[in-house]
Structure formats: C-alpha cells, structure tokens
Amino acid sequence: MFKKLTKCIVNQMDPSKEFVPVESIADNEHFRPLYLLKKKSKPKNLFHPAPYYQRTGFTLDHVLLPGGDGTSIESIHEDSSPFTLTKTCADQADGGLSISVDPANVELKGGASTSKEFSITPQKKSISLDSLEALRRERGINTEHSFIRQLRKTNIRLFVVTEILEASEEAVYKESTKANGGFKIKLYATFCAQSTREDKQSIVIPKGCTLAFRTIPIQIRDGAWDLDHFPAEAVRKAAYVADGPSQGNLGVVLTEVKYSCRIFPELSPDQLLIVLNTIKAVMGDNNLLQELSHKMEEISEQNDGYELKSESPELQALFSTLQHFPRGDLLLLAEGITYVLDALHELMEDQLLLLLESLERKIVSQQLKLVGNLLKHDLNKGKETFFVDAGLLFPHAEDQELTIALVELSGVQLQEDGSAVPTDQPFEAVAALFVALYALSLLSGSE
Template sequence: MLKKLTKFSVNQMDPCKEWVPVESIADNEHFRPLCLLIKKKKSKRIFDRAPRYQRTGFSVDDVLLPREDGTSTESLHQESSQITVTKVTADEVDGGLSISLDPASVELKGGASLSNGFSVKIQKKSISQQYLEALTRERKINMDHSFIRQLQRTGIRLYVVTEILEASEEAVYEESTKADGGFMAKFYATLSAKGTRESNQGIVIPKGCTLAFRTIPLRIRDGAWDLVYFQDEDEDHVVEDRQGYADDEKLEEVRTEVKKSCRIFSKLSPDLLLIILNTIKAVMTDENLLQELSQKMEEVLEENDGYELKTESPDLKELFSTLQQSPRHRLLQLAEGITYVLDALQELMEHQLLLLLESLERKIVSQQLKLVENLLKHDLEYEMEPFSVKARLLSFQHEEDQKLTIALVELSGVHLQEDGSAIPRDQPFESVAALFAALYALKLLSGSK
C-alpha cells in the first residue's frame, strides 16, 4: 500500500520522475541522506522506469576514515518548505455500472462502494553537493572496510542518497470496500458472489518516514572517491525523453520488451505452464504471497551459485519444487520471466487483478489484449486528446464481458465508451503498458488463442 501513496505523491510533485519512490515502510530508514545503496539487477521495464535500489546498511560515514575532529554530518541536512499532497475518493452505487472519473475508483453492479484517501505533508531534506565535494577532498575511503573490500571484488557501483522526501507529520492512508452479493460486485472483495464481504485496509505513515529519494553514483579508486555527475549512455536508470516518438514506435517498443521478457513461456510444456499460471493466479489475490514470490525470484537472480527455494506457502511449493529441479540456465530464464510478470501485476490496482482473474475464467484475455494494443497506438503520454478505437474490439459475446473490459481499462486511466470513443486521463501510458504486459503473459500461460 505504501507504494501506491509514494508513487502518486512523486507523480504529483515530479513529472520528470527523477525521484525514486520507497516501497516499504520497514526499509525507509535505509534511504536517508548519506545512506549507501547498490542497484538491484533489473532489466528494462517500460511501465516502471524508476531504478530499484538495495540497501547496504552503511552510510558514507561508516566507510570513510575517521574525521579528526569527530564531528558528524547530520547537522548538514538542509530542509525546504513543506508540501501537502491530498487525495480523497468516495463513490457508492446500487446496481448498474458506474465508473468514477478518478482512476482509483470503479463501481460495478450489485450494490458496491469504494473509498480511499490520504493527506500527507512532505518536506525535502538534502545534502549539498558542495559539502559532498569538500568531503571527497578531506576524507578518504577506508579500503580495509569489509564492505568496501567485497565491493571492489564484485565491481558493483555504489550510490549515495543526496535528497529525500519525508513525511513531516504522521499520516494515514485508508482503503475501504464493501460489496453486497451480486454478479459484478464480487470483484471488490472476493471471487465468490455469495453473501456480503467488507475489506478495509489502512497504513500509518510515521513522522519522518522516507517516501522518495534521489541518489548520485560514487567512484572509488585506491581510497580516493568522487561523485559521478554524468552517466554512461548505457546506464539503465537514465530516464528517456520519449517526447517526439511516433505512436507506432512506442507500441513497437512495448511489444518488443514484453515479447522478449516473456519468451521463455512459449518454450515450456503445458504442465509447467499450468503450474506457473496457477501460482500467478494465487498471488493475484494475496499481496503478501505476491511479495514473497517476487522476493524469492529476485534472490535467485542475485545469487551467483545455487539457491535453495523454500516456502511455507502451499500455493508456492509446487512451483518452487519444479524450479529447484531445473538446470541453472533454465532457472534463471524462468525467474526473469516470472519477475517481469510480477512487476507488471504490481503496477496494476487490486481491483484490476480481480478483473483479470475473471477475464481468464471467461476466456476473453486475447480480445482484451487486442484492445489494449490498439490503445497503445495512440499517444497516452503527452497528448491527452480524445481518440477512437475500432468498435469491433469492444464487441463481446456477452454484455458482462464488455462491461468488465471497460472497467479494466478505466482503472488504467482510459475512459472508454461502447462506441469506441476514448478519453485518456493523467498520462496513462505506463499503466496501460503494464496492463498490456499482464494480458500478454496471461495469454501465453493460459494457452489462449
């Protein structure tokens, strides 16, 4: 839930996306000014261009030779004025289909309601580059430090946090959904259409919690160190300026990345595809399970030698047992493919995941994929102008399939009418690209035509 808040806040404050959202409250203290980070191994993600960093547990002070006067750098944090980010949505319906103009809210037949909201005061803290430059001249790296010795052997680049956005006051983010029995209302809380089910989720953001951060790379040579202001062209965290791309070029870029990342699935046996699909379906209804699988797959990719997959979850055991018996090269390919699918799913809203599961049951994923592919032919990143899609792409055998699909797309930020007219909101390119990736993977895994 924290990722939803931090990504929304960063998008409101930083259209250029130079800030990296923090995804876990538990780790937020490891992304403070002067903390040292390394970048996680991550292939390109067109739907999530922010780099992902791994905490090291060390700060700059920890790896430098002692300062003669023994002073600390904590007093050098500079604070700017506070900013308040607020978002509140609430809607309630009694039958029929009603889609709110807010992308976080969609209401479906059966007497359903959804509300969420937060208000967080944010302040920026930073370490001046002038101070860091002076520090590079005054103090050397302790090359005997165990962490530095290991770092030198691996050649992994080190990053230092220079700026953060933090909550200046405690804040609460809450989501509440309620669905009374009915065919479409089940998407809110359960895949069972019986009875009444309420779902309430909340998260307390403590005062001082880091919400987002910025870094700069360090270069270490024989005890000397300096800041790297200009990145190599092949650095994967450099943000592309996509403005000026032809629409077909953007679509082709999405297609190319998704096909490359999911290519391993087309080589698998039907039995293994079914195991992976059942696991993916299980994690789509359990956020904790999704996080566990994502973490395990990342650990497989990080380990140079063998890695033992263990879990207490029955939903993951069959997949882990199968992966454990795979040759190392095949294990890495599978871990990369599964990680890509999970990353796409994590960019979608909880309600979208339930809609996708129902789409699988209704065997309409292939047609939905064609529709979303058509959406990506239009500029969803810079030109927020109405456009039209082919009406036949919205022609389903059953009316409920059409409504379900319209709701699914609406949650990614494109308002669709039955006649094919479309209105994009809030530059939804990345969200629609994530939906395309999820649909493409589910199509492959389910063997849909």
C-alpha cells in the first residue's frame, strides 16, 4: 500500500519523474538527505521507470574525515513550505469467473468495486549543490572506514540523497475492495465464498516519513570524492527492434524485453526448464523471490566471481546449473532473470496465482497476444473505451474470465465483447504483465 501511495504522489506532483518513490515504509528513514545509497546494477525499465536504489545504512558524514571545527553537516538542510495533496477515486466492475478445481467445480459471479482515499501534506527538504561542493573541498574520504574498503572490491555505484519529500503531518491512506460472490478476491476456490466480502486496508503515514527522494552520483577514488553532475546513461542496443514501426507502446516494450531476455533462446531445453521451474517456485513464495533477486544482483556486483548457494531446494537446482556457466553468459542470464523478477515484483499476489493457473491451462501465449494488443493503445490517455481484436478472446468461458481478471488487476477493465477501459493510467502495470507473460511463454516453449 505504501508503494502505491508514494508512486501516486510522484505522478501527481512530479510529471518529469525526477523524484524516486520510497517503496517500503520500514526503510523510509534510510532515504534522508545526505544518506548514501547503492544504485543496483540493473537499468531502469518501462514498468519501473525510477532507478533501483538500495540503502547502505551510512550517511556522507559517516565516511568523511572530521571537519576542522567539528560541526555536523546536518545543519546545511533547507526546508520548503508544505502543500496538501488529496485524492479520492472509485471504480466499479461486473463479471463472473468459473474455475475448475479438483475435486470441485466452483462458479463465481458478481461485481467488484475499489476505492482509494488519502490527504497528505508533503514538504521538501534539500541540500544545495553549492553546500555539497564546499563540503567536498573541506573534507576528504576516510579510506579506513570499513564500508569504503569493501566498496573498492565491487562495481557498486554510490549516490547521495540531496532532496526529499516528507510527510509534514501524520496522514492515513485507505483502500477498499468490495466483492460480491467472490469476484476479485483470491481467485482459487479454497479462498472464495458465495457471499459479499469487503476488504478494507489502511496505513498510517507518520510525521517526518520520507515519501520520495532525489540523488546525485558521487565518485570516490584515492581518498577524494567528487560529485558527478553529468552521469552517463546506459543505452539499449538498437539491434533488438520491434516487429514493425506501427507498434506504438508495444514496440517499445518489445524492444526492451527482447534485449533483456536475449540469453533465454540460447539455453538448452533442460536449462530452460530449470529456469522456468525456479520462476514458478518464486511466484508462489515472496521470500524465495526476494532471495533469488538478491543472489542475481550480487553476481554482477562482484568483480572476483560469486559462489551461489541456497538452503532452498527450489533455488539450488538453478544455482548448481549456473556454477558451470562462463562468466559472460552468467552475467547475461543473471540480467535476464533479474529483469523478469522485477516485472513479477510489480504484479499483485493474485496476478501471480492467476499466471500459475494460466501456465497449467497452457493459455499464456494467447494472453501475451491479448495484452500486447492492449499496449498498442494509449493506456494513460484517460478512461476512454477502446476495443481489442475480438479474435484474441478465448472460446472457453473459464479461460476468458480468468484472463479478464488478470488484466483488470493491472488497471484495465476488459469485457467479453472486447471493449476495454483503462481505470488509472495503467501503462506501467500492463507493461509488467506483458513482460511476465513474454518470459513465461519463452521459458515454457509456447511463444
């Protein structure tokens, strides 16, 4: 819920997306001005346009040599006047879902409504670049600090937080989902009931909580540090192009996913199966997903190689296989797996369950075509009805309703006649769903 709120705030007040939403309320205090962050080696992508950062637990003050007067650098903060953001929205959808579950066949029909509500007063706090430049001339890096010593052994890029949005007052974010007859709850029979259910969630945002932040790269070498005012951005290779110039947003997403997953077609059938089984395992266990993400990121961060081990048998089969890969291929495969895991992380838990069910039904490739058709339209244009190719809809009611539920959870209401209505600027969510379907289709050999 906190991630939804901070993304919404950034979308409302920062269309240029220079601020990065904080994704976990538990980590918000590690994204304060002057805190040092590690930028993960993976590049930004279409379904998560903000850079990926990880907290270090240290501030710039921690790793600098003492100043001449012993004054703390916390005093160079600058505050702006607070302002209030308020949003209330509600959506209504009707439909039904029929899922065959051994030993029972359960029919679910009804409607669903969702609502979101918040009023929050953010305030900017910042560190001027002039102040940082003066600090750079005055104080050098403590090369004996354990964090600095370990940093030399890695390819990790370091950033310092220069500006944040924080909650100047306590606020509450509320979200409600009301379902009749089991629609849009857990979509497996064991979690459904033939009744009305209302799921209400709320989260309290404490005063002083960091909501979003901006950074600048810093370079550390030979006991000195410098600000990188013109960082270079990674460029995607143009060789991986979409199938035709008229694909619109679909062509852009295809370019990215083909490039990021370019190692998969080179794997043997046995290797593809191992990767697929691992991906399926983490889709049903968030702890495994986090562990696999962490292990894949560490591969590219270590200069001297990395030994892969896990106490989870679901991951060990993959790790044992990767130990025999040449370094170049290992890096490409770690990049591809990380990209897929990032897409899965953007999806809801119910969507992951529906994707597993779709794999069992062998309808992933058809769903991929349907979601690709959605991406040909401007999903962030507003709540305007458009139509998808009717030939992409499923002849079997169970497959069709399962797919309608899957798409709706990404913010597009899709009806049986092929009409579709975006509910809340869902391009990023639909792009993440497309990437997940593309990877599952490729790994399962059904593309």
